Amino acid sequence: MFLPSALTQESAMSDKPRVRFAPSPTGYLHIGGARTALYNWLYARHTGGTFILRIEDTDRERHTPEAVQAIIDGMKWLGMDWDEGPIHQSERLARYQEVAAELEKKGLAYKTTKGAEEKGEALAFRVAAAQEKVVFDDQVLGKVEFQDEVIEDFILMRSNGWPTYNFSCVIDDHDMAITDVIRGLDHVSNTPRQLMIYKAMGWETPRFAHIPMITNSEGKKYSKRDGAVAVGDYANAGYLPEAFANYTALLGWSPGGDLEIMSREVMVEKFTLDRVRKTASQFDFQKLEWMNGKYIEGLPAAELAGRVAPFMKSAGLDPDARGSEWLEKLGQLLKERAHTLVQFPKLSRYFFADDYEVVPQAAEILAKDTAPAALKAALGALEALPEAEWTPAKLDPVLREAAKAAGMGFGKLAQPVRAAVTGTNVSPGLFEVLELVGKERTLARIRRVPGVG
RNA sequence: GACCCCAUCGUCUAGCCUGGCCUAGGACAUAGGCUUUUCAAGCCUAGAACACGGGUUCAAAUCCCGUUGGGGUCGCCA
Numbered sequence: 001m002f003l004p005s006a007l008t009q010e011s012a013m014s015d016k017p018r019v020r021f022a023p024s025p026t027g028y029l030h031i032g033g034a035r036t037a038l039y040n041w042l043y044a045r046h047t048g049g050t051f052i053l054r055i056e057d058t059d060r061e062r063h064t065p066e067a068v069q070a071i072i073d074g075m076k077w078l079g080m081d082w083d084e085g086p087i088h089q090s091e092r093l094a095r096y097q098e099v100a101a102e103l104e105k106k107g108l109a110y111k112t113t114k115g116a117e118e119k120g121e122a123l124a125f126r127v128a129a130a131q132e133k134v135v136f137d138d139q140v141l142g143k144v145e146f147q148d149e150v151i152e153d154f155i156l157m158r159s160n161g162w163p164t165y166n167f168s169c170v171i172d173d174h175d176m177a178i179t180d181v182i183r184g185l186d187h188v189s190n191t192p193r194q195l196m197i198y199k200a201m202g203w204e205t206p207r208f209a210h211i212p213m214i215t216n217s218e219g220k221k222y223s224k225r226d227g228a229v230a231v232g233d234y235a236n237a238g239y240l241p242e243a244f245a246n247y248t249a250l251l252g253w254s255p256g257g258d259l260e261i262m263s264r265e266v267m268v269e270k271f272t273l274d275r276v277r278k279t280a281s282q283f284d285f286q287k288l289e290w291m292n293g294k295y296i297e298g299l300p301a302a303e304l305a306g307r308v309a310p311f312m313k314s315a316g317l318d319p320d321a322r323g324s325e326w327l328e329k330l331g332q333l334l335k336e337r338a339h340t341l342v343q344f345p346k347l348s349r350y351f352f353a354d355d356y357e358v359v360p361q362a363a364e365i366l367a368k369d370t371a372p373a374a375l376k377a378a379l380g381a382l383e384a385l386p387e388a389e390w391t392p393a394k395l396d397p398v399l400r401e402a403a404k405a406a407g408m409g410f411g412k413l414a415q416p417v418r419a420a421v422t423g424t425n426v427s428p429g430l431f432e433v434l435e436l437v438g439k440e441r442t443l444a445r446i447r448r449v450p451g452v453g
Numbered sequence: 454g455a456c457c458c459c460a461u462c463g464u465c466u467a468g469c470c471u472g473g474c475c476u477a478g479g480a481c482a483u484a485g486g487c488u489u490u491u492c493a494a495g496c497c498u499a500g501a502a503c504a505c506g507g508g509u510u511c512a513a514a515u516c517c518c519g520u521u522g523g524g525g526u527c528g529c530c531a
Contacts, residue, residue, distance in 0.1 A: 024531045058530095059530060059531070115528090120529090141457095142470095144458080147456070147457095156529095159529060165531045185524090186525055186531095187526090189525075190526085220524075221525075251465075254465085256467070256468095257478095258467075258480075260465090260466090260481095281465065282464060284464050286482060287464075287481040288481095289481095291481085336492095336495095409490090411490050418491065419491095426492040430491085
């Protein structure tokens, strides 16, 4: 039976890009890796292609199951999914041996003990035979050209029997039918060697796209000492994955125009490799934090409350203590002031408990001669307000009236009340704060100020 | 050192491919102001860049060459 439509579909499908993220499990998913993964993922989703996760664990000493898990966790946190994998190179040894044998048989590779640290023979690739100028067309860099004399014979199979990166990488990219290799710029210099292997095997080469480095404030490759490097650190510090991904994507790529904050969908729609820059970019914590704040503000109340809750818990506050509606209101109150999730518990201890700290500035306000009078005026007005009317809408006129009656500007009354109830001179709007602290606690806190009760 | 890559405000970038609309736009940060119960947010304003030198052209941030500067890689790591 002839099925033209199925055939058409099939061949259309084979044109779809296949990309991979191939981290080495050395401990965690770091910023650079996260962005490389993201670009691959975005590219796959934009083109309707396939995204593959491959674990490059051919180095016997450096890989652990925990490290693999950390990478998977990091990717999931960032909202990435993959269509194939994770494929572990450590499970494909037989295939690497097979290709090695073929190259040796062709005379393109040879056994050697040269440069050996340990006993045993390694298999080296014979560059001399294939030597010529290497040129490739990079999707980000454009034409990249290497002089012909610079590359020397290199090791394919180590004397311990395992393949080296350049070898296993090529075999896997070929076997997995990878069409586009999107990786960090630090891999450019590996490309000529890899190209030689493709040629030696008679394999079609993928397209390459080398994306620029992420640097520290000194313009050097970003590393541990420059600040948080693992994506897990950002999760713990209260960054939203969508904000982190958005910010990171913008390090080296832009959708054009003035667009910065964009949904995942828009990012997928807009992402193309030809808009990736060639220049390294510095990781700017301030801008990340600003963007995170924007994302926090944009979260629906219930969603925000849900994200904040775990951070409350780990700070020793019970997010469920006053009910979900209360927690949502609290979130709304603090969201414009918090740039990260960890700041929520820091800004809200006095809503939960009486053991909050009193900052010097607040103590100062309460120690002023004028404080008791202001507090007494407020206290009288607040005592008279029924519990059922303990809302910002009612508290507002009541307190303003009290200030007027006492012959003072509202600010003169508000600051002492704020200091008495929150222990700080800085808080969200007073009426909203009083509402959430509750009538009973508010009154008690005002009464206990010396000279008032 | 060799090889490779890069070069727009302090930072992220738009513009560059397809020269003219660029007295170079936006964002973060900074400074000042407005608003105001404090803070935050918001709004307004300011300063702030085409690395340098040649060339091509009527015209160059945009194209070419050089210089300088920066980065990456030089492993039986990835």
